Amino acid sequence: MSRVIRVAAAQMGPNQKSSSRSEILQRMIALLEEGARQGAALVVFPELAFTTFFPRWLLDGEELDSYFETAMPNPDVQPLFDRAAELKVGFYVGYGERTPEGQNFNTAILVAPDGQIVGKYRKIHLPGSVEPRAGAVYQQLEKRYFEYGDLGFPAFRTGAEWKDAIVGMLICNDRRWPEAWRSLALQGMELLCVGYNSAAYDPNGGDRESAELRTFHAQLVVQANAYMNACWAVAVAKAGNEDGSGLIGGSCIVDPNGLIVAQARTLDDEIITADCDLDLCLQGKTKMFNFEAHRRPEWYSRITGQVGVKEPEKVA
Template sequence: MSRILRIAGAQMGPNQKADSREAILARMIALLEDAAGKGAQLVVFPELPFTTFFPRWLLADQEEVDSYFETAMPNPNTQALFDRAKALKVGFYVGYAELTPQGQHFNSAITVGPDGSILGKYRKIHLPGTVEPRAGDRFQQLEKRYFEYGDMGFPAFRGPESWGRPVTGMLICNDRRWPEGWRCYGLQGVELMLIGYNSAAYDPMGGTTESADLRTFHSTLAVQANAYMNATWAVSVAKAGNEDGSGLIGGSVIVDPNGVVAAQAKTLGDEVIVAEVDFDACRQGKEKMFNFAAHRRPQWYRAIVDQVGAVPPP
């Protein structure tokens, strides 16, 4: 069984509120075809790629909020992407706003296999932002208002035989900055981490100290180090650019199990990056430096689960 897979990150430029669903889906299909043309067998799309990033606004009307959500996946608004991918025998990771039959709202992602089957699903656990809007700010970060916290944990799954059966994990946006999520996947032997994001190009909580360059650096750094410390490949893909007047960083990246960048986007627009990924390259780290069974000391890690916030010494 070959354990080498050609993977693409399909960075997207901005989706304006005025853009139709059809126009955005057509761009995603064009990216998929571009990636397939470059030999990619798996294409990673951003978080919430089907619409603009609506949590930047306080929306009073729940019907308007729900118009950004998918009640099934696929559904008529997204079916063409699934059909084209299946025809091309290309799998994909895609984020979406999920509205369940029970009326729950999640920030979710799925990975779809080359045969069109859904291989795995994840609901974002580390929701950033606030429930209530911050007075006076032009843009909000209201994910905690519109979404419930993910309730599925960090469930790794095996990719198909044609991909080399990699142990695969999914994270969404802010999750990539939290080593706990990576480690929960690491403890399942993760070899491939798939991540989509929408990250403001300024401090979304109102500060002025974080430039787009610094925030792109943070984004790349977190993925590099967590990939290294869990000896996994990682593909982290942005929606980027000036979206409805609010800036989003780019910097989509494919990182190897040493934390070394294998490919990185250069623009803030629609852009495909590709890397050839050898899952056996994870073995060096997993068997030596990060042989967890040999080296971890969980009896000293209890604060990680016993405590939520920081408690400084007196």
């Protein structure tokens, strides 16, 4: 049986604070339709796709509340779910989740082509800080607004419409952490979806990392982790000038050799697609990265046994 899935990365241009929810949703539906028109069975949207990247602002009260979804789906986003089910296209999408108990998470879900939510992931590697940086116009307050994900790194075995692919989800900064990829690959992950909002520069003028270097970093980690875990990866940006703060693009689809097979050319709404042959994972999974044959976890204890760095003593 052929195990080829056509996948689309639905890069989004910026969602301004002033953009209405329905305007953003219409853009997402247009991207979904373009993905479907190109034959994709899975469309991957960015992190926090329905809103601006609100952790850049110090907010509270109703304004902060307005960025969270208290149910998924809900009336605001239902048209996306409806259109996807109509087109028989599934999707990954990131959003701010508020639970009935009032917990907030930076969350992504996987929606099958029949409209069922078949997977949920809550971001574990939250960057930024709890307290705002004094004097900074732009903040990174993910550690303030979200709790650390409490679902671990679950991989999901999907159905026939996705060729029974084992799919993993990460969110933004997670993709820079090899522990996250490996936790998914140890479940046989064949396809990794990750949406992101990554700064193109320090909006407060504090460093010298160019947008090119940041885009290189973003692609490098996806390429190497896809290779080292013998899986496909779809990495999807919200890009461009959002509320005066720049976001990199560089959305890409990467094969199990770590090669970019498709990449976005703009900082705007843009669909790219690739045919992902899941059986291309087998070369890595059975040879170079045959975990059962080659991993030596008895020597990995620092990875789970400590959080930060413990430096060695000086040699005499």
